[in-house]
Amino acid sequence: MPIRASETVVGVIGAGAMGSGIAQVAATAGHNVILRDVSDRAVQSGVDAIKKSLAGQVAKKKMTEARAEEILERVSKDAGVESNALRECAIVIEAIIEEIEAKRRLFRELEDTVSATCILATNTSSLSVSVIASGCARPQRVVGIHFFNPPAVLPLVEIVPGKQTSPDVANQARLLIDSWGKTTVIASDTPGFIVNRIARPFYGEAIRINEEGIADPATIDWAMKEIGGFKMGPFELMDFIGNDVNLAATTAVYEGTNRDPRYTPSATQQRLVSEGRLGKKTGAGHYDYSEGAAQPQPVKDPEIGQRIVDRILAMLVNEAADAVRQGCGSPADVDLAMTKGVNYPKGLLSWGNEIGLTHIADRINTLRAEHGDDDRYRVSPLLSEMASRGEQFHQ
Numbered sequence: 001m002p003i004r005a006s007e008t009v010v011g012v013i014g015a016g017a018m019g020s021g022i023a024q025v026a027a028t029a030g031h032n033v034i035l036r037d038v039s040d041r042a043v044q045s046g047v048d049a050i051k052k053s054l055a056g057q058v059a060k061k062k063m064t065e066a067r068a069e070e071i072l073e074r075v076s077k078d079a080g081v082e083s084n085a086l087r088e089c090a091i092v093i094e095a096i097i098e099e100i101e102a103k104r105r106l107f108r109e110l111e112d113t114v115s116a117t118c119i120l121a122t123n124t125s126s127l128s129v130s131v132i133a134s135g136c137a138r139p140q141r142v143v144g145i146h147f148f149n150p151p152a153v154l155p156l157v158e159i160v161p162g163k164q165t166s167p168d169v170a171n172q173a174r175l176l177i178d179s180w181g182k183t184t185v186i187a188s189d190t191p192g193f194i195v196n197r198i199a200r201p202f203y204g205e206a207i208r209i210n211e212e213g214i215a216d217p218a219t220i221d222w223a224m225k226e227i228g229g230f231k232m233g234p235f236e237l238m239d240f241i242g243n244d245v246n247l248a249a250t251t252a253v254y255e256g257t258n259r260d261p262r263y264t265p266s267a268t269q270q271r272l273v274s275e276g277r278l279g280k281k282t283g284a285g286h287y288d289y290s291e292g293a294a295q296p297q298p299v300k301d302p303e304i305g306q307r308i309v310d311r312i313l314a315m316l317v318n319e320a321a322d323a324v325r326q327g328c329g330s331p332a333d334v335d336l337a338m339t340k341g342v343n344y345p346k347g348l349l350s351w352g353n354e355i356g357l358t359h360i361a362d363r364i365n366t367l368r369a370e371h372g373d374d375d376r377y378r379v380s381p382l383l384s385e386m387a388s389r390g391e392q393f394h395q
């Protein structure tokens with residue numbers, strides 16, 4: 001049975017950046033929401049974040065004050081771990097710290113509190129949904145619902161069924177999140193799901209190009225924006241996300257793939273993190289954000305720029321093809337995920353079709369020969385087969 005907003009209560013555990021955003025989205029869609037954290041203070045700070053975000057929408061005239069108040073009233077604060085409030089929830093979405101034991105413990109506790117039909121969802125970015133569910137008596141009701149930051153703004157949500165998730169639970173979760181006006185894709189329970197895995201070369205290859213002395217961050221960012229059409233360049237995006245967060249995402253995919261050398265975390269990013277140069281939030285990262293700091297100017301050479309874009313794009317298309325080969329998502333979902341989740345100007349598989357799959361394969365084989373690196377620059381077998389048969393990706 002589909003979940004209806006007016007009749008259902010949504011529980012959100014963890015009132016941090018993600019939990020407060022998810023609570024806001026659910027309340028905006030018409031649900032009563034129970035927002036829980038470890039202390040009154042933490043819950044209050046989540047509610048304050050929702051207030052601030054709604055006030056921003058009121059200021060931009062996207063919403064009336066009355067509507068903002070009505071949304072806020074739907075969010076109940078709940079700091080009592082003993083409380084029975086969660087019993088009325090049709091779904092509880094967990095957004096606590098990214099630690100496997102904390103999550104497994106919470107899910108076991110939730111099973112004793114919620115109703116028999118309640119869906120238990122995790123917003124984890126890098127842990128396995130199947131492993132989180134494995135401690136539960138009824139793992140078939142556990143599913144991944146992966147929002148992007150900030151949840152109130154970014155439209156994409158990855159629905160991640162674990163090994164034991166029942167198809168009905170995955171389907172209900174998808175219908176619910178669709179009803180919140182989000183764009184959902186189905187992602188397999190593999191490291192990085194769809195977006196965080198396929199996006200790795202956007203950062204990793206850009207850093208490599210810089211480490212090889214081909215171009216500085218400002219030039220690479222300029223090329224990716226002006227020639228590639230991306231909204232942000234890789235270095236400014238890493239500084240915006242936080243180099244610590246970005247490194248954690250890379251490390252999770254690297255460890256989760258049994259240290260596939262293609263995802264090896266870069267020395268540059270590790271050094272920035274050890275130096276506390278985390279990006280905008282610390283005032284320095286790849287760039288210096290302190291007041292009056294000189295902004296490095298790009299070398300606007302179209303030939304170098306095109307080479308940079310071709311190289312990063314070839315690696316991205318190859319990664320997208322390999323994700324399809326490994327069943328991480330359908331070709332249509334892979335393309336949708338990258339445009340809606342990280343704002344890429346085009347779906348990577350369609351882009352690959354446009355450039356020509358043979359050209360992409362040739363580019364990677366050339367990089368392999370130039371670098372003598374068979375692990376990093378290896379053409380996905382799917383891309384290689386399709387290129388040799390003259391085929392294209394179909395959505």
Ligand SMILES: NC(=O)c1ccc[n+]([C@@H]2O[C@H](COP(=O)([O-])OP(=O)(O)OC[C@H]3O[C@@H](n4cnc5c(N)ncnc54)[C@H](O)[C@@H]3O)[C@@H](O)[C@H]2O)c1
Pocket residue numbers: 013014015016017018019036037038042094095096097098102106123124125126146147148149
């Ligand atoms: N920040 C992102 O960009 C992002 C994006 C997608 C998914 N995620 C995932 O969302 C989850 C939360 O991330 P975040 O950035 O909101 O973290 P955060 O640190 O901002 O918030 C986590 C909150 O959980 C609370 N908490 C910790 N243990 C708890 C428990 N046992 N019970 C109740 N509350 C508890 C903390 O007090 C804190 O308020 C993580 O799993 C993360 O991987 C994060």
